[in-house]
Amino acid sequence: MIFLRYILFPVVPVYYLVTWLRNRLYDLGIKKSTAYDFPVICVGNLSVGGTGKTPMIEYLVTLLKDDFLVATLSRGYKRKTEGFQLANKDATAESIGDEPFQFYNKFKNDILVAVDANRTNGIKQLRSIDDQPEVILLDDAFQHRKVKAGFNILLTTYSNPYFKDVVLPTGNLREPRSGSKRANIIVITKCPNDLSDAERDAILKKIAPETNQHVFFSSISYSNNVISSNMTKSIEALEDFTLVTGIANATPLVNFLSEKELRFEHLNFKDHHEFSKQDIVELNKKELIVTTEKDFMRLKQYESLQDKLFYLPISVVINDTEKMNGLIRDFVKTKL
Template identity: 40%
Template sequence: MPIDYTIKLNPQLSPFSFLYGIAVRFRNQLFDWGILPSEEYDIPVICVGNIAVGGTGKTPHTEYIIRLLQPRYKNKIAVLSRGYKRKTSGYILANEQTKSRDIGDEPYQIKQKFPQIQVAVDANRRRGIQHLLKLPEEIRPEIILLDDGFQHRYVTPSLNIVLTDYHRLMYLDKLMPVGRLREPKSGIRRADVIIVTKCASDIKPIDFRIIEDHIKVVAHQTVFFTTVRYGEIKPVFSKNALPWVKRDIRKNDDVLVVSGIASPDGFIREIKRYSNQVTTLTFPDHHTFSTKDIEKIKNTFEQFSSLEKLIIVTEKDAARLRDMTNIPDMIKKRLYYQPIMVDFIGKNRTRFDELIKEHILTFSKNKK
């Protein structure tokens, strides 16, 4: 797959981008000078963030790190997120009764997959970490994964991981609102690890080298590449579901794909591999589904003639839909979600695991 150098920009908004850049650079400089405080901690705080708005794959990469560390650290891992678009405020520690609307769809998804670990939300990351470190000893975290905290510079992570989407590489992008960059490209220098996400599985070695050259990594940085791996579809409402599995989707089945994520193209392409009759309904990222939306989904679905028709949503959408009480049973029976995971590819594909484990061990030794 060739690298796309034609990402959509809004050059007419350049004056606003210029002013935004001045403000962001000045703020970063205040942290660099020590005028604005940044706090360090006695346990590893690993930040998984990005330099642009939009979906770069932070949640599946966070989940990858949890899977990597959980065999050793069990329930001593915590994830701290802002909890984007939740209906609450302040610090909340998730439990079995917590809903998506309480903590946001991504933290909810993580808690559902990894119920043993601690998942908390707080827009004030310092306060959130302080709360986590005051938990009882038996569940107090030894490692904190900071979700989307690269620009939250009041916390100094022990390791900064920054993601950039292969289809919208950060060095081809521009500051908001011309492009999607949250801060100037020079901000990438704060990263210890850079991951190029959503690569094609058959990406060529020359593309690896081109991207690494353009990123212009410095001595302390390592670049990795990942691709998305899709799992078998699973029912959103297990009690109501029909006995479907992914391999049973036939080319002539009617499939309604519903997505409320930033970059749904890859998800839609995956479903089209299995069915020739795919209809799509797309909503904004982190969309809160309304009664009107459910009615639109129902009306679209009822127009399909196939007896084995079904609806497939993303994992994040499934998290929000589970909160809803007004979804008709006929929709619940046919409502499935597509889980995703990430695989590391390229020459450094095995190095990432070693790097994370080495970082934690080295950090712990240095703090003793």
């Protein structure tokens, strides 16, 4: 795969030019974007792969849900339905996608969860319901330029920041690095807990943020417990188990569990893996399974796994929570 990417390097300038031109047409107003007079916050990235969008959306939900009626809007990647869908008690990972299903399960009494590949239509549909949301959070919509979000949060990982990358197909960037200038906030995600001030300064120098941009650093905080559909266990109490992951980068999770000196085998599937019947047959042979919350949403439907399937919750820790929360709250208040 890596060799193929290098072979395709001559395509990089073509991809760069096409995506740059598309953005330029939007910037000049030749291609039209829809702006809104209420708070629309976009969380996205420049690269393919996992940068931590799901926990960031959950961070924003937790920040805003007690004071405002919040809705999340995702495209519903790999769902089996089409068009606009508003999550309800009959929703599944197949009907709305695994990440939105995770949002719904965690916050169903507090927020609205919707999916639509056409974000403009999704926003229109959300605002047409009787109990319309005051704030809409767009999940993975940074390149969806037909919607002009009032506030953009751009995520990039510590291990593979966008300023060290190139566009597809040789690199991982969906668009040129210059796209970062659209962000109000840039968050370097999945940082080590011991990140030094000197290293932060070096990263800031590479990013060279505009005067209106703010840069934050975040890390992952893992829970001390794993959770199933009907019980909770301490991580320290786990003995031999099977770790099942279907995410873009499982390395931080594997490192965390290894540092705990836990004994486990790791079944590592590709991101958004659709578990087959044979996969479930094999998993049924395992005595104890620990997985991510996103994978748990896809696997919990299988009754045969109910008593052995647990997920490890995670949360986002921001280096300057007060400042970041203040910026987001100030934006919401000025738009309402």
